[in-house]
Amino acid sequence: MRILYLLPLAVASATQLFTNHGTTSGWSKSHIEHNGTISQVTKPVKSGRTALKMTQTYDPSYTGLYHAEVHAYNGYSHGDERAYGFWFRLPKDWEFTPGQTFNIAQFIANFPGMCDEWMPSTMIWISERTLWTRRKTGALCPSTAQKTTNINTQRNVTAGVWHQVVVQARWTPDDSGFLRVWYDGERVVNEEGVPTTVAEDRPFQFRVGLYANSWNKGYKGNQPFRQVWFDEIAFGTELEDAHLD
Numbered sequence: 754m755r756i757l758y759l760l761p762l763a764v765a766s767a768t769q770l771f772t773n774h775g776t777t778s779g780w781s782k783s784h785i786e787h788n789g790t791i792s793q794v795t796k797p798v799k800s801g802r803t804a805l806k807m808t809q810t811y812d813p814s815y816t817g818l819y820h821a822e823v824h825a826y827n828g829y830s831h832g833d834e835r836a837y838g839f840w841f842r843l844p845k846d847w848e849f850t851p852g853q854t855f856n857i858a859q860f861i862a863n864f865p866g867m868c869d870e871w872m873p874s875t876m877i878w879i880s881e882r883t884l885w886t887r888r889k890t891g892a893l894c895p896s897t898a899q900k901t902t903n904i905n906t907q908r909n910v911t912a913g914v915w916h917q918v919v920v921q922a923r924w925t926p927d928d929s930g931f932l933r934v935w936y937d938g939e940r941v942v943n944e945e946g947v948p949t950t951v952a953e954d955r956p957f958q959f960r961v962g963l964y965a966n967s968w969n970k971g972y973k974g975n976q977p978f979r980q981v982w983f984d985e986i987a988f989g990t991e992l993e994d995a996h997l998d
């Protein structure tokens with residue numbers, strides 16, 4: 754009898770699994786490489802009192818990666834249907850450099866002892882002016898078996914204003930998954946009946962922050978100091994759980 758009571762409730766209720774209103778506390782971990790910084794600021798904010806500011810500085814004598822990211826563990830595992838949201842803002846003078854990408858969010862898992870020990874699946878990035886995402890599917894190993902499907906949202910990012918990204922996915926390696934993205938409230942990615950993750954099931958983290966992922970492959974442009982603000986970050990089981998604002 755008890756189970757008959759509980760089941761309809763469980764199906765109907767949205768569950769917000771993670772929220773962060775722009776604070777350095779409350780994350781599973783933060784990760785800063787080289788001259789990057791992560792700080793909590795009172796201006797600009799999307800809402801509330803604080804936002805996160807991530808920076809990275811290019812250094813020609815450094816050959817490593819340029820992450821300045823905060824991590825929320827248990828972003829997804831196989832079979833999960835979840836929604837994620839965050840706001841980001843580029844400074845007014847942001848240089849939209851041809852041939853350069855800046856990643857702003859990603860899902861990534863650790864595969865100890867395997868061919869690709871840290872493998873990001875879906876990422877969200879700015880390529881020059883345009884917002885992109887991707888699906889990563891297939892077997893993890895050998896790494897040549899991994900299949901990457903890049904998705905151009907066809908939407909431009911502008912500087913000096915807050916933008917909202919919402920991702921909703923059913924994470925599965927078979928073709929019963931979906932990947933949907935909203936940009937400033939407009940649905941810009943509609944991938945339905947597709948695989949959305951690799952065959953190996955591990956808990957993927959959800960990370961937001963600045964990852965200047967072109968710089969270790971070849972710096973271009975005239976802006977070696979980069980900063981991005983983030984605010985109102987959340988995820989949960991239903992679309993409404995991705996929205997804090």
Ligand SMILES: *[C@@H]1O[C@H](CO)[C@@H](O)[C@H](O)[C@H]1NC(C)=O
Nearest residue numbers: 786787788789810811812815
């Ligand atoms: C970057 O970090 C390195 C290593 O810690 C340091 O030697 C260098 O001065 C830093 N550069 C800048 C521009 O802060």
